Amino acid sequence: MMNGKDNNWILVVDDDIELAQLVSGFLETNGYKTKVEHNGLKALQTIITEQPALVVLDVMLPDMDGLSVCRQARHGYPGLEGNYDGPILMLTALDNDIDEVAGLETGADDYLAKPVRSRVLLARVRALLRRNPHEVPPLPSTETQASEPVEDQAVIKFDDLVIDKKYQSAVQNGKVVDLTTAEFELLALLASNPGVICDREFISAHFHKLGYESSNRTIDLRVSRIRKKLGDENHPSTRIRTIHGKGYLFVGDR
Structure with missing residues (x-):
């Protein structure tokens, strides 16, 4: 369940009325309040003025189109005051990675290709709603050996970086790094294998298990975004x- 804020609901935006109702009904069955919109411009107005907890x-x-809605929601739209910095989960029926790259570049937090598996959708929604970049979760007091982290460690610690898989939190120099769900998963995967070359096939296989369809382009894009957020663009x-x-x-x- 989401918290008791006034924006305690998820906006589902899809012009396929039947599919939108199915997604909405599934989310409500799992404890989430929803609203449905079928028109891009009306959805944008709702997103900015009503500030839902999450947008599908x-x-x-x-x-x-959804890419324009996402871009305008992030950066503002003429005649509407403010913007939207909550999580956006994009859906597409197109079977290529161009829309995923475009969606991530316009400000989406996560991406799913249709047909969407209900359990995967629910997992992504829960993960996005858990993410709070302004709050550092408590960390265990026991020290983790930095030189030998393993893939199933809950907390991975390095000189200036702490990665907590349970809370999906990355903290660098005492400040939370605002990562999307997919970015966090990629950072955690790489950090679980320090000093080991992770090829794109290995990374894609890991994301496939999580329900993602990752191409080389999206992997490279996510790495680029992680570097930027870590201040590692040298x-x-x-x-x-x-x-x-x-x-x-x-x-x-280092």
Whole structure:
């Protein structure tokens, strides 16, 4: 269940009326209040003026497509005051990675290709609603050996970076790093294998288990966004190194 704020509901935006009702009904069965909108421009107005807890947004919409809705919600729209910084989960029926890349670049937090599996949708919704970049969750007092982190560790610690898988939180120099769900999963995967080259096939296989369809382009884009949020945009990067022709290598304590 979501908390008791006035925006305690999820907006489902899809021009397929039957599908929108199915998604809405499924979410309500699992304890979430919902509203449904079928028109892009009307959805944008609702997002900015009513500030839902989360938006499930289809790419193909009448009047204004989902990518434009996402972009305008993030950066503002003429005649509407403010913008939206809550989580946006985008849906598309198109079977290629161009829409995923475009969606992530316009400000979406996560992405699912249709047909959407209900359990995967629920998992993504729960993860996005749990994420709170302004609050640092409590960490266990026991120390984790930085030199030998393993994949199933709940907390991974390095010199200036703490990654908590249970709370899906990354803290750098005492400040929370505002990562999307997919970005956190990728960072946690790389950090669980410090000093090991993770090729794109390995990364894609990991994301496939989580219900993602990840291409090389989306992996590269997410790495680029993680680097930016970690302040690791130097060439070469000092935290997540590109090993040309092979993949990515996470550097632990530097």
